[in-house]
Amino acid sequence: MVLRMGGCRCGNVKFSVGGAPSRIGICHCTDCRQESGSAFTYFGVWPAGQFKSYGQTKEHEGRQFCPKCGSRLFALDDTEAEIKLGSLEDAPTGLVPTYELWIKRREPWFRPLDGAEQFDEDRA
Numbered sequence: 864m865v866l867r868m869g870g871c872r873c874g875n876v877k878f879s880v881g882g883a884p885s886r887i888g889i890c891h892c893t894d895c896r897q898e899s900g901s902a903f904t905y906f907g908v909w910p911a912g913q914f915k916s917y918g919q920t921k922e923h924e925g926r927q928f929c930p931k932c933g934s935r936l937f938a939l940d941d942t943e944a945e946i947k948l949g950s951l952e953d954a955p956t957g958l959v960p961t962y963e964l965w966i967k968r969r970e971p972w973f974r975p976l977d978g979a980e981q982f983d984e985d986r987a
Contacts, residue, residue, distance in 0.1 A: 869951040871929035871936060876918035878937065880909050880946060887948070887958050889976065892965035892984075898926065898935055902970045905948045907958055914944035962986065 870877040884907040895904035916937070920927040926938045938945040948956055962980040963969070975981055 867951055867953070867956075869936070869946065870918075871932050871934035871950070873929060873932035873934070875931045876916065876920055876927075876929045876934070876936060878914065878916040878946075878950075880907075880915075880944065881913045882909065884909050884946075884958065885943070886962070887960045888962045888964060889960045889979075890964040891967075891969040891973075893968060894924075895965075896968070899947075902973060905960065907946050907948050909944050909946065911939060911942055911944050914939070914946075 864882050866879055866881045868877065868879050887907045889903050889905050891903045896902060898904070914937070916927075919930065920936065921930040922928075925940075926935060928935045934950060935947055936950050937947060948958055960976055960979050962982060963976060964982050964986065965984055966975070966981050967983050969975075
């Protein structure tokens with residue numbers, strides 16, 4: 864089983880996730896754009912039981928971040944862990960998005976990903 868490690872910029876928060884993700888996507892919605900400070904967010908979703916975190920985080924609207932450096936890291940619920948894939952230690956990750964969300968907000972210079980399912984807003 865593949866074990867991936869990640870964490871925040873300052874090292875205050877670390878996490879691990881094991882196995883293959885349930886899904887990998889890119890989101891162009893306004894919330895993701897504002898939270899990331901970028902044109903989109905690249906994320907992977909794993910079953911919650913495959914995720915462990917170490918260190919103190921703070922939460923804003925269900926999303927966890929490091930209170931020291933502000934790195935946005937993950938969102939958790941009872942069933943899933945959604946990881947910001949840019950926070951993984953090893954790059955490139957080899958994790959390829961299979962879908963894009965909120966493409967109606969995608970920048971016109973950003974071409975649709977080959978082979979990725981496209982959703983005007985959230986997945987159905």
